[in-house]
Amino acid sequence: MTAELPFNRRVHVVVEVLDLHEELGLLQQVCDAMGWPVRKLLAGETTVTTDAGWTARVIEVRIRGVRETAVEQAVATLDALAQNVELSLHCRDATLVERVHRPQIEWHLRGRRRPVSRRLSHALHLAARTGAHDPHAGTTRLVRIPTRLDEPRARRLARTRRAARAVLSHHPLISRRLDPDVHEVGRPSVSRGWHALAFLTLVVTATAICLLGAGLWPAIGADSPRVGGPLVVVVGGYLLGGTLLAVQRTPTHRALPWLIPLTVPLAIPLVPWLGALVQRAYLSPFGVRPAPGRDGLGDVQAGLWVLCVFVATALLPIAYLGWMRFLAPSLRVRGPWLSWAPAVTLGIGMGMAFGLLVLHTAARSGAENRALAVAGGDIPEYFGVSAEYACVEPTSPKAPYYGSPPPRDRPVVIFGQSGDRVEFWDPTARRKTSIRLEDARITIVPHFDSPCTKSAQ
Structure with missing residues (x-):
């Protein structure tokens, strides 16, 4: 398999080609360019006859595709190549190459x-590379013994263990021969302690992200540097370390040096937009909209809140996958489509769900402040x-307004003006009113219980 043409399906295709030196040479060139082996028929391999x-x-056509349509895709690809180079070639028979799985039990020779x-x-000694470390530490050899699945597990383990001991008793190096002393x-060792720690850190990280999305960090004291600082270090270290372990030795790892600087300029306009969504969700219980042109530190903080929750949640399954691959190297052979793609899909879905949780939290905070x-x-x-408290007095009895009439005896709540209009919310009537600035006199008062006297109006 070449780096330019990776494949996950193999199809053996029996073709007929003109028996000319030029045609056979062109066929060989096409197959070499695609990285496909081509050979003559073996004796008794097929009943296909040629004129x-x-x-x-x-x-052997090597392609990337799904199993159900791999044969059709391979034949269509070969026909297209033959047509493009005017090669006299016809497909006669095609068969999908299935991987033969042979059950085996693995045994390890350990000190x-x-x-x-x-x-x-x-x-x-191992870290300092002094060469004085214990040569028998850890797994020094492993053997796999073929087995059958139709016999009981206890009998299968006992039989393969005896066979493994016989195999491990022979090796050119004396230090790698089985010495009972x-x-x-034993079976493959599983670092259950490290796995339990990785899972526990996953639970802690997921809980911290959930509390952050729900705005409950102050409830657990995480707004204090003594508690929030170590928690951020643990969550960030788990996410970043696991993500790097997951993407290492992948095309994504090679693209990170230019992918990260590319995302930073994209996040600059995204953060204020997300902050505006949070403010709009907060003001939705009041029935008013955020005043335009008021981008500031609050918008940036709210946008970073949503962005951090989304990114952390999206990286959570990927980070867990990376730690599991690091602690259990055998997971690497299962292929990316059995682990990588579901982790990315789950992460993006969870990130969007937790982003909606942030907006729900903002709306809940608005409802609490409304009450x-x-x-x-x-x-x-x-x-x-x-929120500001103001006394509103229309300039004339016929001044137009939208909603309920402005109260004259009590202050109302305003969140800034929208162009030439101002929207305010009356807590007593629990209604929203909008009026033009030229049709009303607005006086800001310090508190909600401040009186709206004639002098203030």
Whole structure:
């Protein structure tokens, strides 16, 4: 398989081609360019016969596709290539090459467990590359014994263990032969402690992201640097470390040096837009819209809130996959379509769901502050959205307005003006009103319980 033409399906195609030196040479050139092996027929391989002047060849067409349509895709690809180069070639028979799976049981030859001091010394020597480490530490050999699935598991394990011990007793190197005093034979070791730690960190990270999306970090004290700082380090280290482990030795890893600088300029206009969505969701219970042209630090903070939650949630399955691949190298042979694509799809779906959770949290905060205003309390600032209390007096009894009539005896809540109009919300009537600035006199008062006297009007 070449780097330019990766494949995951192989199809053996029996073709007939004109028995001329030029045609056979062109066929060889086409197959070499595609990385496809071509050979003559073996004795008794097929019953396909050719007419005089024609000869048969077997081509292994290697393509990337799904199993159900791999044969049709291979034949169509070969026909298209033959037509493009005017090659006298016809497909006669095509068969999908199936991978033969043979059940096997794996046994490992490992050194017997040493004391903790010996293992620490081995780790130090191994890190310093002094060559004085324990040569029997860890797995030194592994053998796989073919087995059948129709026999009981206990009998299957006992039979393959005896066969494995017989195989492990022979090796050109004496240190790799089975020595009962030094070695032990066992199944593949699973670092359950590290796996449990990775899963526990996954739960902690997912919980932290969920609390961040729901706006509950202050409830657990994470707004304090003593609690929030270590939590951010743990969550960030888990996500970044696992993601790098997942994408290493992949085309994505090679694209990261230019992909990351490309995403930064795209995020600059995205952050204020996301912040505007948060402010709009917050103001939705009041029935008003955020005032345009008020982009500031609050918009940036709200946008970063949504962006951080989305990115962290999207990277969560990928990071877990990376840690599992690092702790269990055997997962690498299962192929990307069984692990990589579902992780990315799940991550994007979870990121969008948690992004909606942030908007729901903003709307819930707006509803809580709306109830606070009804009860007569002052509304706190929310990501740059500041509520002001004002007394509104129409300039004339016939001044046009949209909604309920403006109250004259009590203040209303305004969140800034929209062009030549101002929208305000009456906590007592629980209704929204919009009026033109030229049709009303607006006086800002410090609190909701401030009186609207004639002098203030």
